[in-house]
Amino acid sequence: MYEFITGFMFWLALGVCLTGVIVRTILYFRGLQWNLDRVAYKAYPVEGFKGAIRSIYKWILPFGTHGWRKQPFMTVIFFSFHLGAVFVPLFLLAHNLFLKEKLGFSFFSINGGVADFLTWLVVVSTILIILRRIALPEVRIMTNWYDYLIILISVAPFVTGLMARYQVGDYSFWLLAHIISGEILLFAIPFTKLSHVFLFFASRAQLGMDYGIKRGGLKGTKMAW
């Protein structure tokens, strides 16, 4: 069982995820049409590129934009969540050991204490995100079961990981659950709203190009994001 899910299933999940990400990213940019989107992408590649980079950069900085500054609470829980959600899976020591064994390479590893903290941060901010969804009418009205499913898929690896980490009950059960939920996450990335892990960059880049080319960029006005 363990062999299967760390072997075949791991490869499958990783393959599907990476292929999906690559294919969808290509499809996204191929689907951009200058005349329908009314942005002359090809005529101004440099301006477009600058706009795209600026738009992405500003928005991945905490409090980097008017939007973030306007909603400090959301910004804090959002960045807390995403900080953990990006760093822990990639840079946890155990993950890197696993990667080394499977792929023959690894990223640098973060300190165990930091990893624990980040993981808890993910769990706590998830709870706050859910509470926010329930508490605020403007978010509640749009929330459906699918949103909760996405949250479940993305947070399950962290919860199961913590259970395994603190060896609550049966360690091997939690480990197995952790790996399976992680693979589900990988499978889900290209096909669900989780596609935002890469389409975020695509979509931000597109709007950045729009502003960089059409909406003032050519006039030398940089958008105050």
Next chain:
Amino acid sequence: MFKKILFATSATEASDHAARVAFNMAGTLKAHLNLFHVLGVPTRGFSQVVFDVKTKKEVSVDDEYISWVEEEVKNYYSNQLADGVVDCSIKASVGFPHREILRQAREIEPDLIILGGTTGSDEDSVYKSSTGSTLQRVAKAAPCPILVVNRSAASFWGGLSNIVFGTDFSKASDKAFDFALKIAMSLNCELHLFHALDISSTHMGMSMSQDEIEQKIREAYRKIRFKYVSRMKDRKNYSMDVWEGIPYVEIVKYSREKHADLIVMAHNSRKLDIDGSKIGSNMEQVIMRAGCPVISVNR
């Protein structure tokens, strides 16, 4: 004298004094009277919605509504129109009053425009955006003289025997004189040439000595003789006076003394009241106070 008169009316009580003069004049002079009513200012961007100044309602304007309004105007003046003495046409239109009046004037080329009162006030927010009052704006650009009746006391038009011509010796005043003389000649009435010497301290910045005042008065008489009397040929039927004071007060006082039936003045002010100041020009002050109709001539 006048073949075509454009009477811009609100078709309400506010225009009644003017209406009396308009119908009387048209009747006496056998002129064609064009009753022109601007029913409201279009609001709301490109929509068809107009705030009807008469009914105080927002209406959707189309050809049907305009015909209905024209019918209403006709009904309002049914008494005056009943005997069929006055040759009359009616037109209603939508837009800013001064602009539409000028547009109509450009189209029909009247010899005289008679301005009725507005139903609302120029303070209404729909008009606030445009600088100056409707009167100022029409007077500034009108191609022909404009007659305004403000007070009910002024609305009697029982034929003309005395015309007061107020001058400030400007170019426009020369035109106004030509016009006043033309009326006086054709209706054979007495023409009173008048100049008011402005001694208000705000105007001069300091008060004048009596010698100085009298000196200036003598000069003014000379000017009147030179500019106007010389052009009346052997006409005897006139008088001339120069009084000192605040010009509009003196003109009104003078007109009362001479039992004027009409005051003719030049509308000299080229600038519109940007601050919307209530004082207005001399011209407007005279209109507000005079006990007879006032004609403003610009060109």
Next chain:
Amino acid sequence: MPEGIFCNKKPIETEEALTALLGDTSGAQYYKEMKSLDVDSKLLWTTIQNTCKSRIRTWLEICAHCGMCADSCFLYLVNDRDPKQVPAYKIQSTLGEIIKRKGNVDNKFMHMAMETAWAKCTCCNRCGMYCPHGIDMGIMFGYLRGLLYQQGFVPWELKIGAGMHRVYRAQMDVSEEEFVETFQWMVEEYEEEYPGLAVPVDVENADIMYTVNAREVKHYPEDLAEAAILFHAAGENWTVPSKGWEQTSLAMFAGDWAACKMQVENVYAAMERLKPKRMVGTECGHAHRATVVEGPYWAGRKDGKPPAESIHYIEWLAEALREGKLKIDPERRIKVPVTLQDSCNYVRNHGLRETAREILSYIVEPGYYREMSPNREHNYCCGGGGGFNGIGLFRPQRNKGLITKRDQILATGAKLVIAPCHNCWDAIRDLEEEFEIGIKWSFLKPLVISMLEIPDHMKPEE
């Protein structure tokens, strides 16, 4: 009844059809017919498949339903934070739903979508700046309007408006002759005051080709005179085209893309015919957006630019003041508290955020200028953009929408609001009528003229 006499899927193509539709007072019959207008689901779905590509599809897909766009929408704020006014909800429940159902929506749904597209969104694009994913709901609403227009679900005034452009190539029934006639009339009216004032019609190779908004011709032609005076005072070599003078596009508000193309090509043809160095448009926001920002794409111009360099009036004015072509008498600068209304259509959507401020730095006595909050590209819509001002059916919603601007203006304490945009100007006028807060409002032209140092060659002889 699938198609009504007035309410149907056919655009207005003739003067007769236009007059007939105008004769339907307030669109009473039109809206009645709309209640039984059929939805052509097949056409709807085919259109979506052909025109809805990765950008909009991705936007709809990745929206995290986080609600961060809520506060960015002034209509959400003034409607007591009604969750149904959250931009993401508005677009998901309309365009999102149409796509989800592959176009299988009914008449009732289309009515709801029409109200959402025209009474709950002004296409000001502000929400797009507050979405972490960069989802611009204003753009999607523009797209949705196109779909609704194609199906005949469009407010009466906008069906007429688009029809005007198709018939007259202008937003109102102003013919080419009337335009030239009116301009000449205005010049005659002012030439005594400004000797040498003229309106050069159809002059080739001029430095500036001036284009206007038909409303100016129809209702406040002084604006034409004022433009002529300022060009004259600045010593510009300018012209107006007798054909292709209308810069606006109600077709853009209506979502009638074919009419947008016809309209803008008419202006571009004038540029190609007269070969001016530059085109200057009047003080209008959506006209600039239609002709300069979006127009090139409708006309299929790959560089995204009109045939001649095209600038907004404020760009020309700022330049003329900067270079000393126009001189301001410092004594006559504005000495009342004054604020500026940034128009979405050329500030947020074309980056002209400092231009009007530069002009104000010349014409306002230091210490009297007050910024609105927020301002520049973060400013709120005036409350009447995107066609909202003109739609009788949605008047109550629009009047409510004015509250945001009212409160912003009140907070500045300004007594004068400068609005170099027809739509904003109208909305501010209407808000004064509605709420009477004691303000004045103005375009830039009359203000600048009132404080201009008239060059000697333009002084009237005394």
